[in-house]
Amino acid sequence: MNPPSVIRATADHIARGKRHDAFLCPIALAACEQTGCEPGDLVVGDYIIAPSRAGDISGHLPASACSFERDFDDGLPVEPFEFAVEWIGQDGVDVS
Secondary structure, eight states, X not given: OXXXXXXXXXXXXXXXXXXTOTTTSHHHHHHHHHHTOOTTSOEESSEEEEOOTTSOEEEEOOHHHHHHHHHHHTTOOOOOEEEEEOOEXXXXXXXX
C-alpha cells in the first residue's frame, strides 16, 4: 500500500474556487494540481473522483474537508488547509 496523498487547499485555490461547484471548488482545484488533471475533470462530494490513465480513481474526504466545503459554500471565511487522501481505483485497489 502506498502512503496517502496530501491535498493542499491554498489561499489561491480559495480565491479562485467557485461556491456550490463540485468541479471548481477549492478542494477540486487543489486535487487537480495533485493528480495532474485539468480543472473541471475532477468532482468533489463526500469523495473526490478523478480520471486517471487506468480509469477513474476516488478518495474519501475526511470530515474536516467536508466542513471546509460546507463553510466555503455558505460564504463563511475559510483558511488554507491540507488533508490526506488514499486513492482507490475502480477495482478497489489502493492507487495512492
